[in-house]
Amino acid sequence: MPESTAVVFEPGAGDPRFWRDGAIATTAFMLLVLLLLTVDSLRVLTEGGGGNVPAYTVINQKITYEFDAASNMDKPVIGGEELLFGHRYSEAEAKAIMDKGKLVIQSRSCINCHAFFGNGAYYAPDLTKAWLDPTWEKMWMPMTQAKTREDAMVQFLMHPDRYPTWARQMPNLNLSEEEARAVTAYLKWISSVQTNGFPAGFGRREVAR
């Protein structure tokens, strides 16, 4: 009687089928919850959907990062007009330059040194709020003799080997001017994403090097 061992102690516990059904039920329930949360999350993540991710045309505006006492976290604040490269991007133009910027970032394998939202590699600084880094105005605009932050970024991205960055040195990845501008626009847009306060205190704290 090989079946008789199925129930030895309490009903079910000695039977693999009891555990199998439990595993299936747990998995199905968790998947259902995940699907519901995904529907809601994608609504919040869609660019220009009124959630945490602004439309690409946000690059025509001023972006700052400030502490919000009510939610106890840092949040990007979208201000008035502040054009990028002195140009007012239409919706289609903004989309085109973002598409390009993302492909440049992928083709140069940026995230295997840098990170976005903390995802990637940690050999070089996280780029989530790089657009807002005070260093561009303090150090890089004088160093590149550029008149604006975005021009300084383009200069640096095209010729990183000309500018030493202390503990690390970025290699020259042969970006064309068009590619460097696309990456700059992408960095401006991504700095406007509301990230639940990550990274904390960006640009408002200082540490002696």
Add this chain to the structure above:
Amino acid sequence: MNATWLLPTAILLGIYVLCAGCYGLVYALGRLRESRKVTRTAYGFYAMQGLTTLLLVALTPLAWGWKLFLVACFLVYAAIPPITWRQLERTHALEHES
């Protein structure tokens, strides 16, 4: 979270799980050797986890929700090694009967 408490909090959280691990490990060894003394040492590790929980609750700037969660988990940890051990003996008893 503030800069001063960042690392102490993280280290306490690590010790919290480490104590739980030692509790489970030593408890299992005690049952295996059927030694009261070893099992008592295991409860000592569990008490150390309790102390760590206390420090986390009293000192660190973690939110209250997380502190409650840590206390609840601490209570659940107590049951894991004995329940696992009993379940192991039950399922393996099946092996010898079949």
Add this chain to the structure above:
Amino acid sequence: MNQSKKLGVQYLTASIVMMGALLLFGLLASIFYLKYGFLLGKLDFNIVKQVHINALIIACLWGFMGAIYWFLPDELGIETVGIGLARLLFWVFVAAVAVVVVVFIFVQYGSSDESGMWLVNQGRKYVEAPRWAAVGIVAVFLTLAYNIFASVAKARKVTGIMGVLMTTMIPLIAVYLIAFPAPTNMSVDLYWWWWLVHMWVEATWELMIGCILALALMKLLGTSRKVVEIWLYLEVALVLGTGILGLGHHYFWIGTPQYWLSIGGIFSALEPLPLLGMVVHAIYDAGKHQMKTHNKPAFLWLIAEAFGNFIGAGIWGFMMTLPQINLYSHGTQWTVSHGHFAFYGAYITGIIAVAYMVAQESRGIREVQGNAWKWAFAGLNIGMVGMVGALLVSGMSEAFIGRALGGSTLDGFMASQSNSWFMQGMIARTGFGVIIVASYFILAWDLLTLGRRSEKLSPALATT
């Protein structure tokens, strides 16, 4: 030996070789932290790191596939269906990986349009492989799934373990399709990308290695099928019960709604609970079965798996998983420390255990002999613990100086990278890395010569 088992040996051999590439490129990558301007403009850090992490993925996949092809005929009692196609695809797979590595190292960067994505580099972490290679991976998976499903159909025997394995194949292939599109919106991109990475590493892979270890335990310790299946189902319930919403701990900072902070925090903070059960289980098995096994290295590597999992995923994970800590620790060497130990504990140890079992059985060795495996076991484990310990020191100092004090800016980052706590951790990491690489060579040599060597040493034993 039948064809399926032969293929299993081939895949496992390839997996062990790939671990060598993984380690050498890892060691190379660590030097970039010590020497300013190392290989700058020739072979940059991102390329070296990219080869390192892709070698990890491939070594794990080959290890799983090797184990599956090895155990399948035992489980079903027949030769695997469609094994000819599978054997052909092994060589295609190996050749494709070689081409991708050569392209990564020598071509490095593609153009910033679709052709670059198809031919050179997709530039998304873990799925950098160009799209043509990703198509190949899908083809290999489909063949593996066909082998499993058709063999089960032919044998007319669905065991519990095969049921779990077959079910796992479906999400494994489905989520890999996320490797193809690359949405412009980074937040949406990462949302789906984590479905791929998390559902592979923390769900479907866990189930695959669970099935493999279930099959291994029945053979190694003679545990009964009923007991093994109960534990496998319990593992499925725990892994998927906490793992599916554990996805939330990757959704803290990518632009997702705030509720993920609570969901992700709670589910990943629950993770050490089942892992503690695993530790108790390992002690139980060690105590009750140690005398019975004829393959000590395989057995000890399985025990190492339980402890590695508890320390790597449990302790290391818990330190940094609560959102208030993670805000500062995420994306520093602290993450690196956790990642290395968790991957090693969960997968590499398991694959090495299976490799020892397969080496024993395929060469008809009665009892595994020699001391080499002891040196490899000690060296790899000590090296790994030392390395993640060193990375933890670096990571904590980086989180404190670069993040909490420095506010994550360029200045903050550079200050953290040149801090002496950080640098000492990095030097120690490379030192332990050298120990790991040396121990790997002992391991590979031992696995390669097992049986052949001991026969020479003691001909009397070989005949018994």
